[in-house]
Amino acid sequence: MTTITASGLTCALPVTQTERVQLGHGSGGKMSASLIGDVFLRELGNPALNVMGDGAIVEAGATEFVVSTDSFVVSPLEFPGGDIGSLAVHGTLNDVAMMGARAVCLTAAFILEEGLPIATLERVVASMAAAARQAGVPIVAGDTKVVERGKADGLYVNTTGIGLRDARCRPGPADARAGDVVIVSGALGRHGMAIMAAREGLAFETTITSDSACLIPLVERIKTAGVRVHTLRDPTRGGAASALNEIAAASGVAIELDEDALPVPENVRAACEMLGLDPLYVANEGILLAIVPAEEVDTTLAALRSHPLGSGAVVIGRVTGKPAATVILRTGLGGTRIVDLLPGDQLPRIC
C-alpha cells in the first residue's frame, strides 16, 4: 500500500511535467507522491482511500475491517533471506498488522512470463505457502495470468490482505504527538542492501540477508503488553526516512532522530558507503517503527525484545512540535540536517 499524505503531496513535482512514466514514479518518494496525487487520487479519491494509511478501513455490516494491497516486482526473484513469494506474504500481512488489525486471509494473483521455469515457480509458491502457514493466515483466493516472453520479468505477484480491526490497538499515521518517542524493532537497511548485492553480484565480507519477516508476533506482543501505541509503520520502500516523513506530515509534527542511535549493521553500512547510499532510505521488510508516549517506552521495548524479531529494539528519536512535517537528524557531532523525501528512486524494484 502506497502511503503518501496530503502534505507529502504538496512538495511534489506535478506529474504533468513528465509525459511518460519513469522508474522514479515507483520509488515511494516525491515522484510517487506526485503520480498518486495527480492521477490516482484525483480520479479515485474517496474518504477511505484519501487517508492513505498502510491499508484502508472499511465498515461493512457490524464489522470494521482493514484491507491492504501490494504488487511485488522485486528483482531478482530469489535473494539471500527470502524470495518474491515470502516477501509478498510478509509485505501485505505487515501492512495489515501496522493498523493494529488481525489478518484473517490473503489473496494471491500471479502474472507469469512465458518461459519461466516451472521449478522456479514451484519454489516461489512453496515459499509463499510456508510464510502464510507460519503466520497462520490462509491464502483463500488466487488468479494466474500468463504473458508473452519479454512482457514481464519472470513473475509478478499481488497479495491483498484482509484483517479485523482490534478495539485495543488502532494506531494511525496521523496519531504521532509531540513528546512521543520513536522506537525501531531492529536493524536498518538489510532488505534493500541484500537485493542490491544479489542484483549487482556484489560480494561483501559477510553476506547481507534480507530481514523479510512477518511482524504479526511483534504487534501481538505490543498489544498484550497493553501499550498505548500511537503509530506503527513498517519502513519498506523508501526506508525509515520516507516512512517517518509521511508520519511527520500526516501528524503535523517534527521527528528528531539521533544518528548515533540508528542500528545499522556493519555490513550494511559498508555496502551503503561503497554504493553512495544512505541506510535511512534503504528498504526494510522485517522491522517496525513504533511511536509511543514517553511513559510507554520501557514497556514497548520489553515487549519487542521478548521476541527474537525484536531483540534489537532501540529508541532512535522523539517527536517534537515544530517545524511540522519535518524529519531532522541530530548527528554525532551535535549538528542537525533535514531528512527529506527523495525525489525519485535510490533502489528500483526492491519489493
Added chain:
Amino acid sequence: MTTITASGLTCALPVTQTERVQLGHGSGGKMSASLIGDVFLRELGNPALNVMGDGAIVEAGATEFVVSTDSFVVSPLEFPGGDIGSLAVHGTLNDVAMMGARAVCLTAAFILEEGLPIATLERVVASMAAAARQAGVPIVAGDTKVVERGKADGLYVNTTGIGLRDARCRPGPADARAGDVVIVSGALGRHGMAIMAAREGLAFETTITSDSACLIPLVERIKTAGVRVHTLRDPTRGGAASALNEIAAASGVAIELDEDALPVPENVRAACEMLGLDPLYVANEGILLAIVPAEEVDTTLAALRSHPLGSGAVVIGRVTGKPAATVILRTGLGGTRIVDLLPGDQLPRIC
C-alpha cells in the same frame, strides 16, 4: 479468480510434463487446471481455496464475506467498448456478484512500464473511477509499482473485491441439479472478438464492441424477484464452454446446450468463422449464466429482461444427470457433440 474444479483437474496434463510456463497455462483450460492443481493447490491448498469458486468465502467474527482477486493483462489496453481500467472493475465486481454477495469495496494495484504515456494512464484510471462510481463500490486502497521498459506491456492492474454474503442468495458452482434450466443473460462472444479485432487490426462490416459491464444490477433483480438460483457464473476466459464444464464437474451433472438457442450476434459469428474460433469458447465480460430450477425460469427471464443488460436473456439448455461432468451440444440437425475444456489457449491475454 481462476475457477477449476477437482474433477477438471483429473483430466489435465500434469504440469511436470512441461518445464517452462507456456501461454496456454493462462488459458483457463486444461493447462491452467494442471498448473493450478500441480503447483498452486498442492502448496497452498486449504478449504476456502480448494472450493475454487468465483471467490472465496471467509468467516471473520460475526461476518461472512467473500473475496475475489484478478490480475488484468489484456492487450490492447484500450478496445471498443472498454479498456483495462473498466474491465478490471467489472471483472472483479462480477466475480463477487456471482456468489450472490454485495460488493463493499475494491482495491487496485498497478504495475506500470517505464515509458507508458501519462495520458494513457490517466484515461485508464478515469475509466476505472467511472466504472467504480457507476457500480457504487469505492476503490479504498491502492498500490503502484514501476518496472523498466520491456518488463511489462504498458500496464497491468490487479483488483481485489470484498463483498458481504447475502442470506437470500448463495449460488455455487456445485449447486446445479438435474432438471435445472440454463439461462444466459445476453449475447455470446463479444468481448473476446472485440479484443481480437482490435489486436489484429481486423475490420468487419460492423465494429464488434466488448460487452464489458457490471452485472450487479442483474443479480439484484434476480434477488429482488426471489428466484431460488442454484448457480451464477460470468463466462469470461474460456467462454461459456469452459464455465459450464467447470459447473458440470463441480456439480457432478451433465449440461445439454441447444445450438440453435445460443445467442451469437451475426458479426461475432462471422468473425469467429473467419478466424476458425468457436464462440462458445470466446470470453465474455458482461453476461451471466444462471442455472435455476425449471419452475423459476419465467421469473428469472422476466427479472433479467427488466434491465437493459439482460434484455436478450434466453434459455440455452438444461441440466441432466448423466454423464457427469460433461457438456453436450445438441446441434440443429439433431446430432450431439461433446463440448470439452480446451487444452490451452484460443485467445491469450483477453482479460
